[in-house]
Amino acid sequence: MAAEGCEEMSGNGELEEPSVMDAPEVPPPPPPEMSEENGSEAVAPEAPVGPDPASFSVPSAVGDEEGELPADFERLWKAAHDNPQDFTSWTDLLQYCEQESHITASRRALEAFLIRYPLCYGYWKKFADLERRSGYNDRAEEVCIQGLQVIPLSVDLWIHYINLLLGTLDMNLPESPKRIRSVFEDAVVAAGLDFHSDRLWDLYVEWEKEQGNMKNAAAVLDRVLRVPTQLYNTHYDKFKEHLNNHPPKEVLSSEEYEELRAYCRQSQKAERAEQAQEEEEERPPGEEEPATPEGTDSEELMQKIREQVLLRRDKVYQDNEGEVRKRWHFEDAIKRPYFHVKPLDRVQLRAWHSYLDWEIAELNRDTKDPTQDPNQAATEESEVTTQPQEASEEAVVTHSDYRVRILFERCLIACALYEEFWTRYIQYLEPQSVDEARAVYKRACEVHLTYKPNIHMQWATFEERHGNSTEARRVLVALEKSMPGLAIVRLRRVALERRAGQLDISEALLREAVDESKEKPTLHAFYSIKLARLLQKVGRNPSEARRVLQEALEISPDNDKLHLNLLELEVSGDPWVSAEAVQECVTRALAAPLASHTKILLSQRGLQFAEDYSNSIKSVLSVYDAHQKLLNELGGTKRGAENGDEDAEKLSKSDDGSAVAVSGEAPPTMPHVPITTPPPPMVGTDMSAQAGYGAYSSWYQQPQYSSYGYQNTWNYNQGYYPPS
Structure with missing residues (x-):
C-alpha cells in the first residue's frame, strides 16, 4: 500500500504492528491464460493532486502540561534544528521524548518533525495515540485528519483513524454510524484503488455486517470486485459466501433482485412447460395448479437467482483478474x-518509471477512440463509485486518467526526495490544468524538496512562462532566503527583472551582490563582470561598466578575467577615442601579477587593435616594439610567435600544458557555498551558444579566448616589420 511499511519501519515511526484484521495469505500471480478484456474498477469523481501545503499545520496544543522539559530535550532539539536534513537527529529526539513520556516535549518534537517529514505515517499514528492516551480524543482525531490530508493514500492511517472513531464514538447515537460510513466512503475513494488496499475494503465489509446491513456489505464487495488489488480473488470468495449465507432479497439491491426474480420465474415456467402439460392431463377435472403463497419464493427459485448473480459477477471477476495480471510484475518489482x-537503488527507480510508462501508455491507447466523451467517461466512473451497476451491462474505462494520477501519487510517496518524478508528474498535469501543476510544484518545493534549487528554478520558469512574473519573483526570493549565496539564483532573479523591463531592479540586484562579495575576491570579480556586461549591453553605459571593472581590479589585480573583460570593453568602443584607453588597459595588465601567457595575449590584442585602427604607422611600430620586448623578456622569442606561424593554442598554454582559463576556486557542490556558477566570459562575447539556461560547465569556458574570433596570432607578411 502506498505509504505503508512492512518490516523496515524506522523511517515511518513504528515497527510492524498486527493488522486490524487478519489478512489472507498473498495469492500467487494470476494465471497467464485469461481473457484480455478490460475489467471494471471503482474510481472517484475527482482526480487527486495531493494536499495544499499552505493549509498544512499541526493542531495547536491546548492544555499542555506546564513545567520543565526533560534534561536532554534542548540539546537534542538544537541538534535537529541545526541540521534539519539529518533524519537521525530527529528520530533521536522523538525516541527520547517517547522514553521520557513527557507530553509537552513529545508534542513539540512531533509537530516540528511532521512539518519537515509529513509522509512518515507511523509518526502521525504515534501523535494520535499520544493525544488519545492523554484523554484528548478530539485532538487525536484532528491529528489523524491532518495526516490524511497530507497522505490520503495511506491505507494504514485510514484504518487507524476509523478504529479511533470506533473506540471513541457512542455508537448508540444515530449520527455515529452515519459518520463512520462517511469516513469509510472517503477512505475507499481516496485509497481504494491502491493495489494493497484490501484490508480497508475488508474492514468496510465487516463493519457493515456488524451493523446488520447485508445489502450495504454486498454493495461494497460488489465494488471491490472491480478493483485490481493484491487479494482480488479473496473478495470474490467472500462475495459468494455472503450470497450463499443470506437470502438474495437481503443481499441484492431491490432493482437487481426483482429483475433476476422475474427472469428466473420466466425461466422456470419455460423449463416446466412440458411437465405442466402432462400433469394437467392427469389432474382431476376442476382441480387447479397449486399456487405459491404470495410474497414467498421457493428455494429452487432462490438458487437460480444466486446462479444468475454469480454468472454476472464471474465476468467482472475475470476482467478484473486480467487487470491484476497486467500489473502484477510491476507491483512485484516495487520493494519499498x-x-x-x-x-532507493536504480532498480527501484527504474521500476517506478516503467510502471508509469505502462499506465500512461494504456491510458493513451484507451483514449484514442475519438467518439468517447471524456466528461461522459468521468460521469460513468463516478457512478461506479457511488452505486454498483449490473456488471454485464457496464462499460467502464479501466485505464483512466484518475488511475494514472493515483499511481503518480503512490510513486511520490516512495520517491518524494527525487526531483525527476515530481517533474514528470508536472509535465503530465500541465497540459490538463496549470493550477494542478502549480499545486504539485508547491508541494514539492515547500514541503519535500526545500533544499533542491533546480526544481525551485523550474517552478519560477513555469510561472513566468504562464505570465505570472509576480509568483516567479516570489519563488526565487524565497529560494535565495532559504539557500543564501547561490550565484545562479541571483542571476535568475536578475534575468527575470530584465525580461520584465525592470532594468533598475536588475542592476540593483547585481550591485548588491557585488557589494556583499567584497570579502570573496573570485565571487566579487564574477558579479562585477556580470554587472559590467549588463551596463554595457543593456544599459548602454560603457563608462559605468568601465568603472565597475576598474574598481574590481583594485580588489583583484591578479584576476585575468577582469583584465580581459576590461580590454574587450575598450576595444569595442569608438576606435578614434579608444586608442589611449586600450593601451592604458594593456599597460595596467602588464604591470599586474598575471601569468606570462596572459600578458602576451593582452599585448597581442593591443597590437592588433593598433594595427586595425591606428592612423599613424609610428604608433603601430611603437606598440609592436613594446610587444617584441615583452616576448623577449618572457621567453617568447620564436620567430613564429612574432609573425603568426605559431598556433594560437600553443600560445595560450602555460609551461605545464594547462590552458589559461581557471583562476579561483572550482564550483562548490554544497548548497550553502555561495559560488555555484562560473564567471561569464568577456564583456564582448556572446553567451547565446551556451547550452542550457545557466549551464556553465567551467569557470569562464574560454581557455583559448576563441570567442573573440582570433583563432591564430598575427599573420602579417614576413617583411612588413623589420626584424628586431
Whole structure:
C-alpha cells in the first residue's frame, strides 16, 4: 500500500504492528491464460493532486502540561534544528521524548518533525495515540485528519483513524454510524484503488455486517470486485459466501433482485412447460395448479437467482483478474512503497518509471477512440463509485486518467526526495490544468524538496512562462532566503527583472551582490563582470561598466578575467577615442601579477587593435616594439610567435600544458557555498551558444579566448616589420 511499511519501519515511526484484521495469505500471480478484456474498477469523481501545503499545520496544543522539559530535550532539539536534513537527529529526539513520556516535549518534537517529514505515517499514528492516551480524543482525531490530508493514500492511517472513531464514538447515537460510513466512503475513494488496499475494503465489509446491513456489505464487495488489488480473488470468495449465507432479497439491491426474480420465474415456467402439460392431463377435472403463497419464493427459485448473480459477477471477476495480471510484475518489482529517507537503488527507480510508462501508455491507447466523451467517461466512473451497476451491462474505462494520477501519487510517496518524478508528474498535469501543476510544484518545493534549487528554478520558469512574473519573483526570493549565496539564483532573479523591463531592479540586484562579495575576491570579480556586461549591453553605459571593472581590479589585480573583460570593453568602443584607453588597459595588465601567457595575449590584442585602427604607422611600430620586448623578456622569442606561424593554442598554454582559463576556486557542490556558477566570459562575447539556461560547465569556458574570433596570432607578411 502506498505509504505503508512492512518490516523496515524506522523511517515511518513504528515497527510492524498486527493488522486490524487478519489478512489472507498473498495469492500467487494470476494465471497467464485469461481473457484480455478490460475489467471494471471503482474510481472517484475527482482526480487527486495531493494536499495544499499552505493549509498544512499541526493542531495547536491546548492544555499542555506546564513545567520543565526533560534534561536532554534542548540539546537534542538544537541538534535537529541545526541540521534539519539529518533524519537521525530527529528520530533521536522523538525516541527520547517517547522514553521520557513527557507530553509537552513529545508534542513539540512531533509537530516540528511532521512539518519537515509529513509522509512518515507511523509518526502521525504515534501523535494520535499520544493525544488519545492523554484523554484528548478530539485532538487525536484532528491529528489523524491532518495526516490524511497530507497522505490520503495511506491505507494504514485510514484504518487507524476509523478504529479511533470506533473506540471513541457512542455508537448508540444515530449520527455515529452515519459518520463512520462517511469516513469509510472517503477512505475507499481516496485509497481504494491502491493495489494493497484490501484490508480497508475488508474492514468496510465487516463493519457493515456488524451493523446488520447485508445489502450495504454486498454493495461494497460488489465494488471491490472491480478493483485490481493484491487479494482480488479473496473478495470474490467472500462475495459468494455472503450470497450463499443470506437470502438474495437481503443481499441484492431491490432493482437487481426483482429483475433476476422475474427472469428466473420466466425461466422456470419455460423449463416446466412440458411437465405442466402432462400433469394437467392427469389432474382431476376442476382441480387447479397449486399456487405459491404470495410474497414467498421457493428455494429452487432462490438458487437460480444466486446462479444468475454469480454468472454476472464471474465476468467482472475475470476482467478484473486480467487487470491484476497486467500489473502484477510491476507491483512485484516495487520493494519499498512507503516513504523513507534512505536512497532507493536504480532498480527501484527504474521500476517506478516503467510502471508509469505502462499506465500512461494504456491510458493513451484507451483514449484514442475519438467518439468517447471524456466528461461522459468521468460521469460513468463516478457512478461506479457511488452505486454498483449490473456488471454485464457496464462499460467502464479501466485505464483512466484518475488511475494514472493515483499511481503518480503512490510513486511520490516512495520517491518524494527525487526531483525527476515530481517533474514528470508536472509535465503530465500541465497540459490538463496549470493550477494542478502549480499545486504539485508547491508541494514539492515547500514541503519535500526545500533544499533542491533546480526544481525551485523550474517552478519560477513555469510561472513566468504562464505570465505570472509576480509568483516567479516570489519563488526565487524565497529560494535565495532559504539557500543564501547561490550565484545562479541571483542571476535568475536578475534575468527575470530584465525580461520584465525592470532594468533598475536588475542592476540593483547585481550591485548588491557585488557589494556583499567584497570579502570573496573570485565571487566579487564574477558579479562585477556580470554587472559590467549588463551596463554595457543593456544599459548602454560603457563608462559605468568601465568603472565597475576598474574598481574590481583594485580588489583583484591578479584576476585575468577582469583584465580581459576590461580590454574587450575598450576595444569595442569608438576606435578614434579608444586608442589611449586600450593601451592604458594593456599597460595596467602588464604591470599586474598575471601569468606570462596572459600578458602576451593582452599585448597581442593591443597590437592588433593598433594595427586595425591606428592612423599613424609610428604608433603601430611603437606598440609592436613594446610587444617584441615583452616576448623577449618572457621567453617568447620564436620567430613564429612574432609573425603568426605559431598556433594560437600553443600560445595560450602555460609551461605545464594547462590552458589559461581557471583562476579561483572550482564550483562548490554544497548548497550553502555561495559560488555555484562560473564567471561569464568577456564583456564582448556572446553567451547565446551556451547550452542550457545557466549551464556553465567551467569557470569562464574560454581557455583559448576563441570567442573573440582570433583563432591564430598575427599573420602579417614576413617583411612588413623589420626584424628586431
